[in-house]
Amino acid sequence: MASLPKFSTILTWTLYFIPVYIFILEPLLRDSFPGLQAGYPDSTSLFDSSDAPGPGINLTDDSFISPEDGVPFTCPGSEGYQVHLLSREPLVMYIENFVSEAEANHILDKSVNKYTPSIVYDGQTERIDPSKRLSDRALLDRDDTIRCLEDRARAFQGWHPDLYIERMWAQRYNASGHYRHHYDWAGSLARGGDRFSTFMVYLEADCEGGGTNFPRLKMPAGKEWCRFLECERSGKGKEMGITFKPIKGNAVFWENLRPDGTGYPETWHAAFPVTRGKKVGLNIWSWYQPKRRNRGR
Numbered sequence: 686m687a688s689l690p691k692f693s694t695i696l697t698w699t700l701y702f703i704p705v706y707i708f709i710l711e712p713l714l715r716d717s718f719p720g721l722q723a724g725y726p727d728s729t730s731l732f733d734s735s736d737a738p739g740p741g742i743n744l745t746d747d748s749f750i751s752p753e754d755g756v757p758f759t760c761p762g763s764e765g766y767q768v769h770l771l772s773r774e775p776l777v778m779y780i781e782n783f784v785s786e787a788e789a790n791h792i793l794d795k796s797v798n799k800y801t802p803s804i805v806y807d808g809q810t811e812r813i814d815p816s817k818r819l820s821d822r823a824l825l826d827r828d829d830t831i832r833c834l835e836d837r838a839r840a841f842q843g844w845h846p847d848l849y850i851e852r853m854w855a856q857r858y859n860a861s862g863h864y865r866h867h868y869d870w871a872g873s874l875a876r877g878g879d880r881f882s883t884f885m886v887y888l889e890a891d892c893e894g895g896g897t898n899f900p901r902l903k904m905p906a907g908k909e910w911c912r913f914l915e916c917e918r919s920g921k922g923k924e925m926g927i928t929f930k931p932i933k934g935n936a937v938f939w940e941n942l943r944p945d946g947t948g949y950p951e952t953w954h955a956a957f958p959v960t961r962g963k964k965v966g967l968n969i970w971s972w973y974q975p976k977r978r979n980r981g982r
């Protein structure tokens with residue numbers, strides 16, 4: 686007669702299973718189904734570090750932040766952009782004509798001789814890793830056009846006093862250029878600041894491929910979105926989430942952090958490979974650092 690396993694045997698096997706789950710099954714599941722991962726990022730996540738912020742960022746360092754220094758500037762371009770709400774939580778908005786044709790061309794001209802290979806930051810070190818990110822980047826001088834964009838980005842976000850605009854970089858993707866899924870936030874608010882929001886602006890989009898993919902965002906219902914989103918390639922058995930088409934002058938804006946300072950897992954995104962031609966993007970990142978409250982009052 687078959688007997689039931691002893692309680693101590695079940696206990697032993699249960700104890701064996703726990704490390705197997707933690708170290709083998711769970712990471713396997715997580716890597717296989719990143720879109721299903723509900724929790725927080727881990728060592729597989731990349732942080733888009735641009736110029737070595739990492740945790741413990743110095744928000745008074747003007748080689749990294751664009752302070753409001755009172756330097757006068759004039760804005761020739763119009764601000765005739767149109768905003769379309771895509772998601773309330775996290776906040777995602779699509780902005781048509783965020784930069785004018787003239788502004789985009791000016792930035793492209795100014796950046797052309799400044800490109801160096803882009804880097805990735807994996808939580809410990811910064812390095813060039815073409816399997817994760819293949820593009821070139823150029824730090825942009827704070828001329829009138831860039832100062833106008835800083836101003837526009839501040840105004841768009843309601844002139845929030847605790848936001849600091851990061852120095853802007855153009856990112857150039859040739860054919861086969863790409864950036865694997867990553868977050869723009871680092872979970873470092875407690876250590877001095879984190880990237881509150883991102884404007885992903887398309888400066889040049891003379892390309893095929895190169896869409897900006899968010900696997901955890903849902904396709905909005907209106908078919909009007911097919912002007913800006915890949916509708917044919919989304920849906921069951923196709924690409925996960927939504928993919929923005931690169932369109933010159935337009936931008937995707939999203940908030941990376943919840944009100945409590947934790948990052949939104951839904952902001953996990955990638956630059957799909959450019960298959961033909963060239964794409965140039967512009968990141969406008971706003972860092973958030975709450976002011977210290979004066980306890981004496």
Ligand SMILES: *[C@@H]1O[C@H](CO)[C@@H](O)[C@H](O)[C@H]1NC(C)=O
Pocket residue numbers: 743744745746747
């Ligand atoms: C931050 O950067 C400024 C300007 O470069 C520098 O004077 C200051 O010492 C830095 N602070 C820290 C904590 O590194």
Ligand SMILES: *[C@@H]1O[C@H](CO)[C@@H](O)[C@H](O)[C@H]1NC(C)=O
Pocket residue numbers: 819820821859862
């Ligand atoms: C992209 O193309 C430019 C111009 O042809 C070249 O100098 C640069 O090295 C290329 N970058 C990458 C990452 O392939």
